[in-house]
Amino acid sequence: MPRVQQACFLSFRGLVRLCLGVSILLTALSLNTAEAREMIVSRDSFVVANPDLIASASEPDGGFRISQGVKVTTANEVKDPNAPNIVWTKIEDASGRTGWVTSSALAESSVASQEAISRSAVSDDAESSQAYLINNDGSAARLVSNPSFQNTGKDVALLAVGTAVTSQETKPDSALTFLEWHRVEVTNGPDKGKEGWVTVGVLESTQARPANATHIIDNDGGAARVVPEPSFQAASNFANDVATVARGTPVNVTETKADPALGFLKWSRVEILTGPHKGKSGWVSANVLRGAPKSARTVEVRFRSFIPSPMVGFGGESVFNPFLGNLVFGGDHRGFGYGKPGYRSHQNVFVKLDPAAETPEIDQSRDWGLTRVYYARQARHVQGRPIWWLGPDGEQHPVLVEKLAVTKSNNSIDTRRAAGNAVVVHMKLSGGNPGEPMTKFLGKIDADVKVFLRENNAGDLQYRFDVQHDGFPAYELYIDGEEAYTHDPVAEKQHPLSLVGTGAGEFSKSSDWKVLPE
Numbered sequence: 001m002p003r004v005q006q007a008c009f010l011s012f013r014g015l016v017r018l019c020l021g022v023s024i025l026l027t028a029l030s031l032n033t034a035e036a037r038e039m040i041v042s043r044d045s046f047v048v049a050n051p052d053l054i055a056s057a058s059e060p061d062g063g064f065r066i067s068q069g070v071k072v073t074t075a076n077e078v079k080d081p082n083a084p085n086i087v088w089t090k091i092e093d094a095s096g097r098t099g100w101v102t103s104s105a106l107a108e109s110s111v112a113s114q115e116a117i118s119r120s121a122v123s124d125d126a127e128s129s130q131a132y133l134i135n136n137d138g139s140a141a142r143l144v145s146n147p148s149f150q151n152t153g154k155d156v157a158l159l160a161v162g163t164a165v166t167s168q169e170t171k172p173d174s175a176l177t178f179l180e181w182h183r184v185e186v187t188n189g190p191d192k193g194k195e196g197w198v199t200v201g202v203l204e205s206t207q208a209r210p211a212n213a214t215h216i217i218d219n220d221g222g223a224a225r226v227v228p229e230p231s232f233q234a235a236s237n238f239a240n241d242v243a244t245v246a247r248g249t250p251v252n253v254t255e256t257k258a259d260p261a262l263g264f265l266k267w268s269r270v271e272i273l274t275g276p277h278k279g280k281s282g283w284v285s286a287n288v289l290r291g292a293p294k295s296a297r298t299v300e301v302r303f304r305s306f307i308p309s310p311m312v313g314f315g316g317e318s319v320f321n322p323f324l325g326n327l328v329f330g331g332d333h334r335g336f337g338y339g340k341p342g343y344r345s346h347q348n349v350f351v352k353l354d355p356a357a358e359t360p361e362i363d364q365s366r367d368w369g370l371t372r373v374y375y376a377r378q379a380r381h382v383q384g385r386p387i388w389w390l391g392p393d394g395e396q397h398p399v400l401v402e403k404l405a406v407t408k409s410n411n412s413i414d415t416r417r418a419a420g421n422a423v424v425v426h427m428k429l430s431g432g433n434p435g436e437p438m439t440k441f442l443g444k445i446d447a448d449v450k451v452f453l454r455e456n457n458a459g460d461l462q463y464r465f466d467v468q469h470d471g472f473p474a475y476e477l478y479i480d481g482e483e484a485y486t487h488d489p490v491a492e493k494q495h496p497l498s499l500v501g502t503g504a505g506e507f508s509k510s511s512d513w514k515v516l517p518e
Contacts, residue, residue, distance in 0.1 A: 039091075041070045042107040046375070046399040047099035051078045051088035053327070053373065053400060063099060065397045070094075077103060086400065102400050143196040147181035149173050156196035157186065164188045170200070180341075200341050222247055226282035230267035232259050242282035249275055250354065256286055273298070273352070273362065297461060298362060299351050299516065301425050301451050302478040305344045305469075306369075307331035308489070311379045311390035312473075312496060328379045328390055330372030330398065336486050338478050343369045345429050345445055349413050353421045353453055353461070360423040361415040366406050368431060373400035388495045404431050422454040429469075432499075443499025446470050449477065454513075461516040468508040471498030482517055485509065 048056035048063040056063065066072075072091040078100075080086040087103040140160050146153030159165070165184035172180050180200040186192050226242040227235045234240070245251075251270035259265040266286035272278055313328030332342035349364040380393040404410065410431035418424050432444040447469035454462055463479050469487065471494035477485040487507060489495070498506060 036073055036075055039072055039074050039106045039108060041066050041068055041072060041101070041105060043105055043401065044068050044397045045101050045105040046397045047091065047097070047101050048399060049099055051080060051090075051100045053080055053086065056399070063399075064097060066093065066101070072106070074106065086402065102402075104401065141198055141202040143184070143186070143191070143194065143198055145196055147171055147173065147183070147197040152197075157191040157194050159186065159191065159198070160189065163191070165198070165203070167203070168195075203339070203341060224284050224288040226270065226272070226277070226280065226284055228282055230257055230259065230269070230283045232262050232265060243272065243277035243280050245272060245275065245277060249273075250352070251284075251289070253289065297353070299353070299453055299461070299463075300478075300480050301349050301351065301427075302338065303347045303427050303447070303449050303476070305429070305445055305447065305473050305475050306334060306340075306342060307344060307473045308335060309333065309382070309385070309389040310392060311374065312388050313376065313379065313390055326376045328374050328376050330370075330374065332369070336474070336476050336483070336488075338481050338483070343367075344473055345369070345411065345431065345447075347411065347413055347427045347429070349415060349425055349427075351415055351423050351425060351453065353423050353455055359415075360417050364413045364415075366411045366413060368404040368406060368411065371400070371402050371404070372398040373402075374398055386490060386493075386495060389490075418452075418454075422452065425449075425451040425453070427451075443470075443496070445473070445499065447475065451477075451479065453516075456513075462513045463516055464511045464513045466508075466510045469506070471506045472496055480516060484514075485511070 045066050045068075046063055047066050050056050070093060072093050075090040075092070077087055077089050080088060088100040089103045089106055090098065090100050091106075092098045140158050142152070143156040143159055144152035144154070145156055164187045165182075166187055167182045167184050169183040170180055171183075181197045182200055182203060183195065183197050184203075186194045223244050223246050225235070225238075225244055228240055228242055229235075250273045252273060253268050253270055255269040257267055257269075259267060267283045268286045268289060269281065269283055270289075271281045307329075309331040310333040311328050312331045332344065334340045334342050346365065346367040346369070348366075350362040351360045352362060353360065374397075378393055378397075379390040381387065382389050382391045410429070412426075412428045414426040414428075416424055416426075427447070427449040429445055429447040447467075449468070450466045452464050456462055463484070465477060465484060467475075467477065467485055469475050471492060472489045474489055475485075475487040476483070489498070492507070
C-alpha cells in the first residue's frame with residue numbers, strides 16, 4: 001500500500017497520541033530551569049513520566065506513587081500543555097526515582113512546613129466549622145477506634161442521632177480513599193469525652209444559622225447600655241460599657257440570668273446584629289428588650305451542587321470524550337442533606353427583611369470544592385448504577401488536586417431589597433476545574449437561582465424561588481435549613497455530558513409562595 005494511503009489509515013487514537021507527543025516536545029523546549037532544592041510532598045500523589053495530564057493517562061504502567069511527607073529534590077518546572085494553570089515540577093526521591101508531580105503537591109522543606117503537613121486534613125473542602133451532630137440518615141452511628149473500612153478496630157460507642165461531637169482531624173481510608181473519616185470527641189450525652197473515628201457521611205454541620213433576632217432594644221423609647229458583666233455592681237462603672245445601642249436595634253438573645261446580688265434583676269446576653277456596634281456582645285437589662293417583628297428575623301439561603309458517586313467518569317475508552325478517556329474524577333459520595341460535608345459548589349447567605357436594617361445581607365460565603373483527578377485504571381464501574389457512577393479499584397492517589405478560585409464571574413451572590421420589606425437573593429454559578437482548555441472537554445457547572453422573601457399582609461414570612469441549572473451534578477436549595485428544592489441526576493437520567501453546553505437552563509422550576517417554618 002502506498003505510504004500516503006497508509007497514512008490515511010492512521011487511527012484517530014494514533015493521531016491524538018502524535019499530537020500529544022508534539023505538544024510534549026514543544027513543552028519540553030520551554031522548560032524553566034530552576035535551581036535544585038529540597039522540598040516535601042504535601043499530600044499523597046502520583047508521579048508521572050510526562051508533564052502532561054492527558055498524555056500520562058495513556059501510559060498504563062507509567063509513574064509511581066509517592067507518600068505525603070517524603071523529601072524530594074526538585075529541578076525544572078513546566079506548564080501543562082492542555083491546562084496552562086497546572087504547573088508540573090520534576091522531582092527525584094532518595095532512591096533515585098524521577099518524574100513529575102503537580103507543583104501544588106509540594107511544600108518547602110522546613111520544620112514548620114513538616115509540622116503543618118502532619119497536622120493538615122486531607123479534605124480541604126470540608127466545612128469550616130468543627131462542630132457536628134450525628135445524623136446517620138436517621139440512625140445511630142458507630143464510633144470506632146481505627147479509621148479503616150477493612151479494620152475498624154473495636155467499637156468505642158454507638159452514638160445516637162443528635163449527639164454533639166467536635167472534629168479533631170480528617171483523613172482518607174487507607175484503602176478506599178474516597179471514604180473519609182473524622183476523628184471526633186463526643187461533647188454531650190452518656191459517652192461525653194470519648195474519642196474515636198466516624199465516617200464523614202454521618203456528620204451534619206451545626207453551623208446552620210444564627211438564632212433568630214427575637215428581640216429589639218426599646219428602653220422606654222430610648223437607647224440602652226450594653227455592659228460586659230451581668231451584674232448591677234459591674235454596670236455601675238460606665239467606663240467599661242461595651243456599647244450604647246439605639247432604640248429599634250435588633251439583637252440575638254443567647255442567655256438570661258439573674259443578678260448575683262439583686263435576684264429580681266434579670267440580665268440577657270445579646271449579640272448586636274446591625275449598626276455601628278454590629279457583632280459586639282454583652283449584657284443588657286432584660287426589661288429593655290421586647291419581641292421583634294417577624295421581618296426582623298434572620299433568614300439563611302443555601303445552594304449547593306455535589307457529585308453523589310465516589311468517583312465519576314466513563315473510564316477506559318470514553319464514549320464521552322476521547323481526549324479524557326483515561327481520566328476519572330473524585331466525587332462527593334453523599335446524598336441530600338443540609339449539613340452533609342462535601343460539595344462541588346457552595347453558596348450561603350444570611351439576610352434580613354426588616355426595612356429598618358442598613359442592608360438586607362448580613363453575611364455570605366462562596367466556595368468551590370476540590371477537583372481530584374485519577375487515572376481510569378484506579379476506578380471501576382459500580383454494578384447497578386449509571387455508567388458514570390464509579391468506585392475505587394484498589395488503592396488510590398490522585399494525580400492532580402486543584403481548586404477553582406472564587407470570582408464574581410464564576411460564583412456570585414447578589415442580595416437586594418425589593419418593594420416594602422421584600423428581599424431578592426440572586427445566586428449564579430458558571431465554573432469548571434481545573435481550567436481551560438480542559439473545561440471545554442469537561443463542561444462547567446452552570447446555575448441561576450433567585451429566591452424571593454417577603455412578609456405578607458397577615459404577618460407571615462414567605463419565600464418562593466426560580467431555579468435553572470444543568471442536568472448534572474446534584475443540586476440542593478435550603479431556606480433556613482429546610483429543604484426547598486433538590487435535583488437528583490440519577491432519577492432524571494442525567495450524566496456528565498449534561499455539563500457540556502452554553503449555560504444554565506436544562507432544568508428549571510418555579511415555586512409558589514410558601515410560609516417559612518418558625
